[in-house]
Amino acid sequence: MHAITTATADLRAVREQWGDLLAAIERPPAAEWPPRETRSFLDRSAAGDRHADDDLDTARVGRIPLTVREHPAPLNLDALDAALAVERDLFDLADQLAEQIQRPVRYWIGLRGNLTRDEADAVNPARWHLPTHSASVTGRAARPGSRAYGLHWAAVWIEGRVCGEDLDGDLFTSLPPRLLDHAATTAARARRTVERALERDGRTVRLDDPCPWCGGQMVGRTRPGGEPAVTCSTGAGCGAPALLERGRRTWQGAELVGLFGALDAARHRKE
Structure with a gap:
């Protein structure tokens, strides 16, 4: 489903x-x-x-x-x-x-009619234990379960x-x-x-730095799930070592490590 x-x-x-x-x-x-x-x-x-x-x-x-x-x-x-x-x-x-x-946790009825709690059932690791909210209701201290x-x-x-x-x-x-x-x-x-x-909800930002290979406009996008991507607006004419996606050079995931290194190097050359 x-x-x-x-x-x-x-x-x-x-x-x-x-x-x-x-x-x-x-x-x-x-x-x-x-x-x-x-x-x-x-x-x-x-x-x-x-x-x-x-x-x-x-x-x-x-x-x-x-x-x-x-x-x-x-x-x-x-x-x-x-x-x-x-x-x-x-x-x-x-x-x-x-x-x-x-x-609910099982209880056994003994020979004398007394109820005995099944402790093995109570501590089953698959069981979700509800919190105890109020000592006045339960008769014991509150617990988070x-x-x-x-x-x-x-x-x-x-x-x-x-x-x-x-x-x-x-x-x-x-x-x-x-x-x-x-x-x-x-x-x-x-x-x-x-x-x-975490600002991972599909936002789009125009980056201040131009593409280190062709000078084109760089656009960054965050995608649901956390993986960001950057595209160069120049298109196939950009000589960057990146795959073409929808006609634009695109860096995503671990590929962005190399892109950020190139952007840093380009900034240092201008200084």
Whole structure:
């Protein structure tokens, strides 16, 4: 179904860009192209595995819910607001799905009529645990439930329910169409929010620097998913070592590393 395909793609896009959004919270906004957070993957492409440990640290941090972190002085409030909104939406969605398609924990009736909780069922790693909001209602301290594992786990768990995984047992039932549509809508909104905050929502910018090979106008575009591209307006007559796309020399993805190097060299020649 279309809703399953799009929801899966949107949830994965959110997960893949979540580390960049968290990093953006700690950096002041900057008017530059491509956006600083979009350029991060270019730096990794140029440096190879040099940032592997940094990426691992970011992944670890990315699992800590924003709602339990301290943000005494975030440098980018727009990025923080976007991250909090996405986290809240996906956590709430996971709660809603668990309430409606996840079987409650089993209880056994003993010989004396007493109820015994099935602890193995309760700690099933596939289970989503709802948060405890109020001690006055539950009789115990509030707990975050599965939210404690962060947005990554929430997105993975929701994707599993959308795709109908683990239906061979009795822990989950399949998503009814109404819930599937709701999940797809929420995932799409989350992706738009992340990419808008990172300026990866399909923007077009005329670059100040001319093409280093022919002097033509350079145009930069950010694309949903984070991969930027630059085109030269001269067309096939431009001698740049780049592929022709729709009649124009085009650099995208890791190819931009070479382009930015050529632009820097051209600036130094003018100085």
